[in-house]
Amino acid sequence: DAGVTQSPTHLIKTRGQQVTLRCSPKSGHDTVSWYQQALGQGPQFIFQYYEEEERQRGNFPDRFSGHQFPNYSSELNVNALLLGDSALYLCASSLGVLGQPQHFGDGTRLSIL
């Protein structure tokens, strides 16, 4: 079992562009959560998807959106990129909407120029 897989590993974009990050959950998991980790900070919760619906959202603007597919994989989309969006984006999966613990992927490093 490869666990949680994320793609791409690294991404470089310029301000104003749009980006899509992808996540496949650990086998047997049905819930995906996304976190943003700025340099030197702990992960910050963006949102969680369960049964293809956004169930909970953190303090992030509408530029951040997501989707969950029937196979439980998920995408994180960020529009109108800002320099401050540069961060490591982590995907975590779990079983059930309240399920703990969460299993994390390696993350996607997003750099905005």
Place this chain on the structure above:
Amino acid sequence: AQRVTQPEKLLSVFKGAPVELKCNYSYSGSPELFWYVQYSRQRLQLLLRHISRESIKGFTADLNKGETSFHLKKPFAQEEDSAMYYCALHAGGTSYGKLTFGQGTILTVHP
């Protein structure tokens, strides 16, 4: 709103010395607390959770609701314990699966 505070950004100890990584939280309900660890070049992984009440790799943590703390302890640190440690809180209920993390503590164990 929930908050997790890890007051020490850096912690250095010598091999064989006791180590304690501090974690304080603010939440009015009954939280579930976790310690996650990230070793060099590895992904974030669960170290332990308070409801399990078990010792992992010699580490223990006790939830103190009176002091709203969940400090991580190990009596004899090993070099392989050097890593970044995050304390995290799950409020449950309407928070769904949201985890609130502290800023992390970098533990360095010197030989």
